[in-house]
Amino acid sequence: MKHRIFVDGQEGTTGLRIHDYLNKLPHIEVLRIEPDKRKDEETRRAMLNEADLVFLCLPDAASREAVSMVTNTKTGIIDASTAFRTHPDWAYGLPELHSRQRGSIRRSHRVSVPGCHATGFILAMRPLVAAGIVPRDYPASCYALTGYSGGGKKLIADYRNAPREQLLAPRPYALGLDHKHRPEMQRYSGLDAAPLFTPIVGNYYQGDAVAVPLFPRLFAKPAAVRDIQETLAACYRDERFIHVLPYDSAADLDDGYFDLLPCNHTNQLDLFVFGHQDEVLIIARFDNLGKGASGAAIQNMNLMLGLDEGTGLTAANDSLRSTGN
Numbered sequence: 001m002k003h004r005i006f007v008d009g010q011e012g013t014t015g016l017r018i019h020d021y022l023n024k025l026p027h028i029e030v031l032r033i034e035p036d037k038r039k040d041e042e043t044r045r046a047m048l049n050e051a052d053l054v055f056l057c058l059p060d061a062a063s064r065e066a067v068s069m070v071t072n073t074k075t076g077i078i079d080a081s082t083a084f085r086t087h088p089d090w091a092y093g094l095p096e097l098h099s100r101q102r103g104s105i106r107r108s109h110r111v112s113v114p115g116c117h118a119t120g121f122i123l124a125m126r127p128l129v130a131a132g133i134v135p136r137d138y139p140a141s142c143y144a145l146t147g148y149s150g151g152g153k154k155l156i157a158d159y160r161n162a163p164r165e166q167l168l169a170p171r172p173y174a175l176g177l178d179h180k181h182r183p184e185m186q187r188y189s190g191l192d193a194a195p196l197f198t199p200i201v202g203n204y205y206q207g208d209a210v211a212v213p214l215f216p217r218l219f220a221k222p223a224a225v226r227d228i229q230e231t232l233a234a235c236y237r238d239e240r241f242i243h244v245l246p247y248d249s250a251a252d253l254d255d256g257y258f259d260l261l262p263c264n265h266t267n268q269l270d271l272f273v274f275g276h277q278d279e280v281l282i283i284a285r286f287d288n289l290g291k292g293a294s295g296a297a298i299q300n301m302n303l304m305l306g307l308d309e310g311t312g313l314t315a316a317n318d319s320l321r322s323t324g325n
Ligand SMILES: NC(=O)C1=CN([C@@H]2O[C@H](COP(=O)(O)OP(=O)(O)OC[C@H]3O[C@@H](n4cnc5c(N)ncnc54)[C@H](OP(=O)(O)O)[C@@H]3O)[C@@H](O)[C@H]2O)C=CC1
Pocket: 008, 009, 010, 011, 012, 013, 014, 015, 038, 039, 056, 057, 058, 059, 060, 062, 080, 081, 082, 114, 115, 116, 149, 150, 151, 152, 153, 154, 288, 289, 292, 293
C-alpha cells in the first residue's frame, strides 16, 4: 500500500524541492491541490486530513493554521517552519542530535524540521558541550554564509530582479542580533544562552557554511584542536549524512579558500576543524535546501514511515554531488 503524502506550500522553494524527492519514490502517492485552490481553506483542510503524512512548507502563521486544521489522529505532520521547533509536544527533526533522537522522531506524529543555520551550529557545538569541553555558560558566537534561496520566493525574486551592482557584495542581516534560529540553537546545543549569531547572504543560489569560533582558554577542561576534531569524529562515526573531515584538511581548501558548494544537491553535512593551540574554528558545510530543509524533511519522513532513513536521499560519496543549482 502506498503512503499518501500532501505538501502544503507545494509551489514554494522547499515545497518544490520536496516534490522533486517524492516524485522519485515508488511507495509514495502525492496528493496535489489544484493551483487556484492552494490557499483555499476548505480544500486544504480536506487534503490535510486525507493524507497519511503532510509536509508544511509555509510561513509560520500559515503552518500554525494548518496544524489546527488537522482533526484526525492518523495524519503525521512534518513542519519546515520555525513555529514548533522548541514546542514540547513536537520532536526536533535532527536524528543525529543524540542517541535517543531517532526513536523520538519515529514515535512522533509531529516533527519540526530544524532551521538551516541551527542545524550547522547544533551539530558542531552539542558534542563538545556533552563531552564537558565547552562549558554550558560559554559565550558562544557563530556566523553563517548562505545562498539567497534560504530566504524563499521573495528573496529569490529580489536577487533575480535587482540591478546587479546592488547585490554583488555579500550582505550581513539579522543585525538586531535576534535571528529566529537562536532559541533552537540554545535549546539543542545544551548551552545556557543562545550564540551571538550573524548570518550573511551572498549572491549565489544555495549552500550554507556555519562557522563557530572557539577559544580553548575558556574550555571547562583542556582540549587541543585535535581533540575537538576527534570528539566530533567519534560522535558522528556511524552517521551516514555527517562527515567530519581530518583536522586542518588542506586538501579540501582551494588555494587556501573554503569552497562552500560541494554538499549542494545532497543531504550531506561536512564538519571541518581548523585552528591552533589558542583558537579553533569549526565550519559546518551543507545545502540549505538539502540537510538544511527539504533533504532533512525527507529523512524525517523516512523515519516516521518506518523506511530506511536514506531512501531517496543522495548520500556522502555519491557521484551526483555537484556545485550547480
Ligand atoms: N528556503 C529555505 O532554505 C528554508 C526554508 N524553511 C522554512 O520553510 C518554510 C517555507 O519556506 P520557503 O519554501 O523557502 O518559502 P517560499 O516563500 O518559497 O514558499 C512558501 C509557499 O507557501 C505558500 N503560502 C503562503 N501562505 C499560504 C497559505 N496561507 N496557504 C497555503 N499556501 C501558502 C506561498 O504561496 P505563494 O506562492 O502564493 O507565495 C509559497 O508558495 C518557511 O517557514 C521557511 O522559514 C526552512 C529551512 C530552509
